[in-house]
Amino acid sequence: MSFQVGQTVGDYQVEGVLGRGGMGALYKVRNRISHRVDAMKVLLPSVRSSSTEITGRFEREIQVHASLRHPNIAELYTAFQLDDQLLMVMELVEGPTLESLLAHAPLPVELSIGIIAQVLSALGYAHRQGVIHRDVKPTNIVLTRGGAVKLIDFGIALAEFNPRMTQTGMVLGSLAYMAPEQLTGQQSDARSDLYSVGITLYQALTGKRAIDGANEYDMMNAHVHQVLVPPAQLNPAIGEELSATILKSLAKQPAQRFQTADEFRQALSPYLPTSSSAWPQLAVSHLETGVQERVATMLPVEKIPSSSRFHSAALAVLHRNLAQYVGPIAKHLVLKESREAPDLDVLCRAVSMHIANESDRAAFLNACRTEFGAETRTVEAARPAQTPATPTPVPTASWDTAWLDRLKKDLAVQIGPMARVIVDRAAKKARSPQDLLSALAAEISSPEERSRFQARHRAD
Known part of the structure; x- marks a missing residue:
């Protein structure tokens, strides 16, 4: 059975359908007690009763997710059985996938590296927990509107690779992003994920897949044997050193690649968004075909300077306080709002609007009152949140x-x-x-x- 909008499922009320497929469905739900909006993934009863393989994969996904806690990994909150259905409730990650951004054009170097660095941070943590993702690709990388990158879908993590087709007709993992050792039946490990990251980075910077082909055989053969075109030849903005770094991640033999996610990330560190780089704001364009998300503007991320209105020390305080709630994008948001706000009081309130949770927003404003004193005397005192905070x-x-x-x-x-x-x-x-x-x-x-x-x- 499928759930309808408005229907109650345990402690959750269905607010919308995020996606449906032959094996299950993904719903947008609201917890009736906390009022938090989450995502609920449901395995259909017919699949559960007919396919032990798919059921096992779904159960592994639940177990893997439950073991991971990292800001760049979508979090699992709970899992339960309802009648003959198996359900998991997880963090609702809203924002464009990297795949949707790449549908338009390659991304700037600094933006691409900034995204991939967060993916590598997530993978480094997962690998240390003994978890191999095995399906890293642009559709499983989501950019939230708060500025964070989330790695999603651990549905085949820890599954032993088997090159045969599954009962649903799909190879485990996405062929264009799979490491050679996965395709030849050899033992895969964390370095296989790093190969997939390299393929993804290559595509982000050039707008082209490193591996392509007319059919599955051509693609598998290319992964194992094809000499790749250096990405710098497709996009001169990449530079020879960065091009060589990407090609190292795509070595055919795992021993010749980066050995850990941290090592890969360190090699990319010279190209990370820094005091002279940029980070995106995501805008929504309403087109006839629906809502498409794209990178609309690039905000400069220099060291927050003093201005005629605000001293750099005050802006640094706002940056540190806001980062607790929105992450690394905080500096850019503070800089943006400081250009328009007439005084510190207005600036604090404008910056606070980037915090989604009401109780967190109230805590931020209280911190402003404490740290800036009389200069923010008109900032409203924090009101009790309508929803009890964790x-x-x-x-x-x-x-x-x-x-x-x-x-x-x-x-x-x-x-x-x-x-x-x-x-x-x-x-x-x-x-x-x-x-x-x-x-x-x-x-x-x-x-x-x-x-x-x-x-x-x-x-x-």
């Missing part, structure tokens, strides 16, 4: 709460909103300030940024 874990009493707060703000600049939860969890386990710093620094993928983070807070 309580934040209380740090261990022995820690200096002001120091923990500084750690959360600083770490949020590197990894996004999950910083608050990570700091609180680490504080419960750490036996000393050095233990805590080491645990938090391990969440930062860049060795340079990791060292700077530790140096800044040792002085505290």
Whole structure:
């Protein structure tokens, strides 16, 4: 059976259909108690009763998702059985896929590298947990409107590769992005995911798939034997060094590729969005064929400067506070709003509107009142949220709460909103300030940024 809009399913009410297929459906649902809007994936009873393979894959997806907690991986909230149906409720990730952005044209170098760096951060974490994604491709990479990149669909993660066709007629994994060893029946591992990332990056920068063919045999043969055209030949903006880095990720033999996601990300670090780079705002164009999302503008991301209205120190405070809720895009949002706001009071309120959750918005505005004092005297005091917020874990009493707060703000600049939860969890386990710093620094993928983070807070 399929669910209808308005129907109640356990503690959830169906608000819309996100997609349907031969094996199941994906719904937009609202929790009747918390009112949070989530996504619900349902395996059809007919499939569950007729295909142990597909049922097993769905159950593995639930188990894998349950073991992963990372800001760049869509989160699983719960899974349950309802009558003869198997359901999983997960984070609703709204935004364009990388595939939809590439339908129009290649992306700028800095934007492509910024997206792929977040994918590699997610994969590095997953690989350390023993999870191989096995289906990295542009349709499984989503750019949220808050500026984060989410890796989705762990439906075949951890599944042992079998080159035969499944009962639904689809090869496990998407052929254009699969590593040679997956196609030849050899043992695949984390380096197979990195090959798929390389293929994706190649396409993002050139607008063309590195591997293509008239049929499945041609594509499989190309993965195993074809010498690839250097991406710099297709897009001179790429440069020879970056081109060589991409080709290394696409080596036919796993031993000749990057060996870890962190190593790959480090090789891309010179091209990451930095103080002189850019990051996108996503806009929606309403076309006759529907809503298509594209990259509409590129905001400069320089070091936030002083202006006739605002000192750089005040803007830096807003940046740190906002990063706890929206991640690395915070700097760009603060810079954008600072161009229009007439005073600090208006700027705080304008920046707060980029925070989706009402209770988080209230906490942000309270922080503005505390840090800026009289200059934000007209900022409304935080009102109780209509929806009860998930309580934040209380740090261990022995820690200096002001120091923990500084750690959360600083770490949020590197990894996004999950910083608050990570700091609180680490504080419960750490036996000393050095233990805590080491645990938090391990969440930062860049060795340079990791060292700077530790140096800044040792002085505290």
